[in-house]
Amino acid sequence: MSVRITEVEAYNGPDDPASHAFTRTPRSEIMYGPPNRLYVYQIHTHHCANVVTSPEGQGSAVLIRAGAVIDGVQAARDRRGGVAEHLLARGPGNLTRALGITKADLDTDLLDPVGVHLLPADPASDPTAGGHVIAGPRVGVRLAADRPWRFWIDGEPSVSAYRRHPRA
DNA sequence: GTTTAGATCAACT
DNA sequence: GTTGATCTAAACG
Helix, strand or coil, rough: EEEEEEEEEEEEECCCCCCHHHHHHHHHHHHHCCCCCCEEEEECEEEEEEECCCCCCCCEEEEEEEEEEEECCHHHHHHHCCCHHCCCCCCCCHHHHHHHCCCHHHCEECCCCCCCCCCCCCCCCCCCCCCCCEEEEECCCCCCCCCCCEEEEECCCCCHHHCCCCCC
16 A cells, blocks of 8 residues: 655754654664664554654654555555544554554665655656645654644645644 | 653644 | 653663
8 A cells, every 4th residue: 555645744863852863872773874764663552654864874864744545545444444534644653553564664675665665756646746845843742842844735634733742 | 871661631533 | 532752660781
C-alpha cells in the first residue's frame, strides 16, 4: 500500500531541544547516521516514523505526521478499523499503524524499494501537485514550541489538527 | 546516565 | 471515545 505524505515536522540536531538528537545517545545515534534511513520510536502505545535527512554527523530528521492513502485502502482499514478514509493515516501514530510500521523497520534504507520506502511524487496523478505548503509550530512539543517547523499541504483533510502542549 | 514500559490528560473527533 | 517528540519510575548496561 502507499500513502501520499501531507504533513511533516522537522527536528534538528543539538540545537533543537524538542529533538531526540538533542542529546546524542545510542538511541539517537541513528539520527546522526547516514540520511534516508528510517527512525522509529515508541510513544504511549504507538509508533512514530522519521526520515533521517541530514548528512552523517548532523542529526536532523523529519517526522512523518500524516498522509493520504492512495493505494491499499483495504489493507489500511484492516489495521485501523472502519474509520473515514482521510483519517486512516492522520496523526503520526495512526500513520504507522495504517502502514504497519514497527520497530522491526528501524534503520530501513528508504531508498531501497524493498519494504517501506520513499518515492518521489507523481505529478501526473498527484492531486496535491502544486498545492500550497504552509509552515507553523510543531504539534504537542513542550520545548521550542514556537519554531515553525511543521509543514503541511493547505486544505488537505488528512492533516492533523494543531495542539499546543499544555505546559509549553 | 539511558532506555523502555505504563500511565495520563487536554484537546481533539 | 481517541490520540500522543509527555511524564515518571523501574530496568538496563
